[in-house]
Amino acid sequence: MSRIAAGTTPAPPPAAPNRSTQRATHRKPLPLRLKRAARAWQLYVLLLPSLIYIAVFKYWPMYGVQIAFRNYNPVDGFTDSPWVGLAHFVRFVNSYQFGQVVGNTLWIAVLGLVVAFPIPIILALLVNQLQSERFKKFTQTVLYSPAFISTVVVVGIMFVLLSPRSGLVNNAIQLAGGEPVFFMGSAEWFRPIYVISDVWQNAGFAMIVYLAALSGIDPALHDAAKVDGASKLQRIRHIDLPGIMPVITVLFILAIGNLLNVGFEKALLMQTNLNLPTSEIIQTYVYHAGLQQAQFSYSAAIGLFNSVLNLVLLLVFNTIARRANQATLW
Amino acid sequence: MSLNTKPVPAPATPARQVPAPKRTFSFRDRWADSAFNIAAVTILTASIIAVVYPLYFIVIASISDPNAVYEGKVWLFPSGVTLEGYQRIFADSRIWNGLGNTVVYTVLGTAISVTTILFGAYALSRKDMPGRKILMLLFVITMFFDGGLITKYLVVRDLGMLDTVWAVVLPGAVGVWNLIIARSFFEHTIPGELREAAQMDGANDFTFFFRMVLPLSKPLIMLMVMVHVVAHWNSFFDALIFLNDDTKYPLQLVLRNILIQSDVSSAGTTGGDIESYAAAQRIGELTKYAMIVVSSLPLMIALPFMQKHFTKGTMIGAVKS
Numbered sequence: 233m234s235r236i237a238a239g240t241t242p243a244p245p246p247a248a249p250n251r252s253t254q255r256a257t258h259r260k261p262l263p264l265r266l267k268r269a270a271r272a273w274q275l276y277v278l279l280l281p282s283l284i285y286i287a288v289f290k291y292w293p294m295y296g297v298q299i300a301f302r303n304y305n306p307v308d309g310f311t312d313s314p315w316v317g318l319a320h321f322v323r324f325v326n327s328y329q330f331g332q333v334v335g336n337t338l339w340i341a342v343l344g345l346v347v348a349f350p351i352p353i354i355l356a357l358l359v360n361q362l363q364s365e366r367f368k369k370f371t372q373t374v375l376y377s378p379a380f381i382s383t384v385v386v387v388g389i390m391f392v393l394l395s396p397r398s399g400l401v402n403n404a405i406q407l408a409g410g411e412p413v414f415f416m417g418s419a420e421w422f423r424p425i426y427v428i429s430d431v432w433q434n435a436g437f438a439m440i441v442y443l444a445a446l447s448g449i450d451p452a453l454h455d456a457a458k459v460d461g462a463s464k465l466q467r468i469r470h471i472d473l474p475g476i477m478p479v480i481t482v483l484f485i486l487a488i489g490n491l492l493n494v495g496f497e498k499a500l501l502m503q504t505n506l507n508l509p510t511s512e513i514i515q516t517y518v519y520h521a522g523l524q525q526a527q528f529s530y531s532a533a534i535g536l537f538n539s540v541l542n543l544v545l546l547l548v549f550n551t552i553a554r555r556a557n558q559a560t561l562w
Numbered sequence: 563m564s565l566n567t568k569p570v571p572a573p574a575t576p577a578r579q580v581p582a583p584k585r586t587f588s589f590r591d592r593w594a595d596s597a598f599n600i601a602a603v604t605i606l607t608a609s610i611i612a613v614v615y616p617l618y619f620i621v622i623a624s625i626s627d628p629n630a631v632y633e634g635k636v637w638l639f640p641s642g643v644t645l646e647g648y649q650r651i652f653a654d655s656r657i658w659n660g661l662g663n664t665v666v667y668t669v670l671g672t673a674i675s676v677t678t679i680l681f682g683a684y685a686l687s688r689k690d691m692p693g694r695k696i697l698m699l700l701f702v703i704t705m706f707f708d709g710g711l712i713t714k715y716l717v718v719r720d721l722g723m724l725d726t727v728w729a730v731v732l733p734g735a736v737g738v739w740n741l742i743i744a745r746s747f748f749e750h751t752i753p754g755e756l757r758e759a760a761q762m763d764g765a766n767d768f769t770f771f772f773r774m775v776l777p778l779s780k781p782l783i784m785l786m787v788m789v790h791v792v793a794h795w796n797s798f799f800d801a802l803i804f805l806n807d808d809t810k811y812p813l814q815l816v817l818r819n820i821l822i823q824s825d826v827s828s829a830g831t832t833g834g835d836i837e838s839y840a841a842a843q844r845i846g847e848l849t850k851y852a853m854i855v856v857s858s859l860p861l862m863i864a865l866p867f868m869q870k871h872f873t874k875g876t877m878i879g880a881v882k883s
Binding site: 265268269272274275276277278279281282283285286288289290291292293294295296297299304309310355358359361362363367370371373374375376377378380381382383384385387388389391392393395397398400403404406407432436440444463464465489497500501515518519522523528531532535536538539543546 | 594595598599602603605606609610612613614616617619620623631632634677678679681682684685686688690691692693697700701704706707708709710711712713714715716717720721732733734735736741766767768771792795796797798799803814815817818821822844847850851853854857858861862865866868869872873
C-alpha cells in the first residue's frame with residue numbers, strides 16, 4: 233500500500249538516470265529503437281498472455297459499452313445495433329426505481345465508509361500497543377480468519393443465525409422476553425446486518441495492512457515521547473496516527489474509488505423479496521434487469537452510469553488529497 | 563503536536579524538568595497507561611469473542627440434536643450429539659459433484675492465473691523493455707474503469723464459453739492488483755547485476771526467467787497460488803452468471819442454493835402431516851450448520867499455514883518502489 237504512497241514523493245533520485253536514457257532513446261532513430269524492441273522479443277512473448285487477457289476480457293467489453301447508447305440485438309452486435317443516444321439513461325433516471333436504487337447504493341457506501349473504514353484502524357492501533365507478543369499474534373489470527381470464509385457461507389450463516397424460528401439471535405431475544413424478529417425479511421434490518429457482517433468479516437484483514445505500516449514507525453520516536461512523559465494515548469495520537477496517515481489516505485481514496493462497486497455479491501445474496509426496498513442497489517438492479525430480464529442495453533447504460541459516477545468520485549477525492557498535500561494514488 | 567517537536571526544546575530547560583515533575587509524570591503516566599491497557603485488552607477480547615462465538619455456535623449446533631437447537635437449549639455446549647447432519651451431506655450427490663467441480667476450477671484457474679501473472683509481471687518489471695510504461699498504463703486503466711457486467715457477459719457469450727469451464731476460469735484470470743504486486747516483487751528481489759552476469763554467460767531472457775528468476779521467487783509464487791486458491795474456492799458469481807447446467811456448478815453455488823435459497827425439499831420431505839414436515843425442516847437446518855462447517859473447514863485448517871505467506875504478501879505490497 234505504502235508503495236503507492238511512497239512512489240509519489242521520492243521521485244527525484246531514480247528518475248534522473250531514467251530521464252536521460254529516455255532522452256537518449258528519443259534522439260535515436262526509429263530503426264534503432266525497433267531493433268532494440270526486437271531484441272526484447274522474448275519479454276513481449278512473456279507479456280502476451282496478459283495482453284490477450286486484457287484485450288479480450290477488459291478492452292473488448294469496454295468497447296462494447298457503446299451498446300448503452302444503442303438498442304443491442306445479437307445479430308447486429310456491439311457496433312451495428314441501432315443508435316438511440318441517451319434514451320436508456322433518460323429512461324433510468326425517470327424510472328421509479330432510480331431514486332430508490334441510487335439512494336440504497338449511496339446509503340450502503342456511506343455507511344461502509346463511516347462505520348467499516350475506521351474500525352480496522354482502531355483495531356490496528358490497539359493491537360499494536362499490546363505488550364504480549366503471543367496475545368498480539370493470537371488476536372491477529374482470530375480477527376483475520378473470517379476473511380477466508382466465502383461470501384456465500386457468511387450470508388448462509390446470517391440466514392441460520394438470524395432465522396426467526398430457530399436462529400441463535402432470536403432464541404436469545406425470546407429468552408430475554410422479546411418478540412422474534414424476521415431479520416432477513418425486513419427492509420429496516422438490511423443495512424445494519426450488511427454493515428455489521430462486513431465489519432465482522434473484513435475488519436481483521438484490513439487491519440493487517442495498518443499493522444504493517446505501524447511496524448514501520450521508528451521506535452525512537454516512541455522512546456523519545458516516553459522520556460517526555462507521553463501516555464500511550466498521546467503517543468497513538470501524535471506518533472502512530474500521523475505515521476500511518478499516508479496509508480490511511482491511499483486506502484481511503486481506493487475505498488472511494490470502489491465506493492459503488494463493493495459488496496455487490498453480498499447484497500445480491502442477502503436479497504429476499506421482503507427486503508428489496510433497501511437491498512436493491514445499482515449493481516443488483518443491473519443484474520436483474522440485464523441478465524435475468526435480458527434488457528442488455530438498458531442495464532449496460534445503468535452500469536456505465538455507475539462506473540462513471542465512481543470514476544468522478546475517485547478523481548475528485550484524489551484531487552482533494554493532492555491539494556491537502558496528502559499521499560495520492562498518482 | 564508539541565510532542566513531535568519535543569526533542570529540540572527539551573535540553574533548553576534541563577534543570578527544571580529533571581527533579582520535581584518526574585514522580586507525578588510517572589504516576590499519571592502509569593495510571594493512564596494501565597487504564598488504556600485494560601480498555602485495549604477488553605475491546606480486543608470482546609472483538610475476538612464476537613468473531614469466534616458465531617462460528618463456535620455453528621460447530622456445536624451442527625452436531626447437536628436439532629430439536630435442542632430449535633428450542634434454544636444450545637448455547638455453549640452441544641446437546642444430544644448426533645452426526646446426522648454430516649451423514650446427510652456426505653450422502654448428498656450435489657455436494658460431492660460441486661466439490662469435484664470446485665477442485666477442477668480451482669486447480670485449472672490457479673494454474674492459468676499464476677502462470678499468466680508471473681510471465682506478465684516479469685516482463686513489466688524489466689525496465690529495459692521498450693514500451694514498458696505504455697503497456698503498464700494499459701493494465702492500470704482497467705483498474706479504474708471497466709465495461710461492466712453486461713458487456714462482459716455478452717463477450718463471454720459471443721466467445722461461446724457459456725456453460726463451459728472457461729467461463730469460470732478465464733474472465734477473472736488476471737487481477738491487475740496481483741500483477742502489480744508480482745512486478746514489484748521482481749523489481750526488488752532480482753538484482754540487475756544477476757541478469758547482466760547471466761547474459762554474459764549467454765543466457766537469453768527465457769532461460770534467465772525460467773532458470774534464475776522463478777527459483778528465486780518461491781515466496782511470491784506461494785502467495786499467488788494461495789490468493790488464487792482461496793479466491794476460486796470461495797467464488798460463486800461467475801458461475802452464477804455463466805453456467806446454466808447445474809451439474810457444472812461449483813460448491814459455492816450449490817451451497818447458495820441450499821443455504822440461502824432455502825431448498826427445504828433437500829431435507830427429504832415425504833410425509834404429508836405437519837409434524838413430519840417440521841421435523842424434516844429441523845433436520846434441514848441441522849444440515850445447513852454441518853454444511854457451513856464442512857465447506858469452511860479446509861481453508862480454516864490451512865489458515866495458520868497461509869497466514870505467514872499472506873502477511874509477507876502485504877509486506878511485498880508495502881515495499882517502496
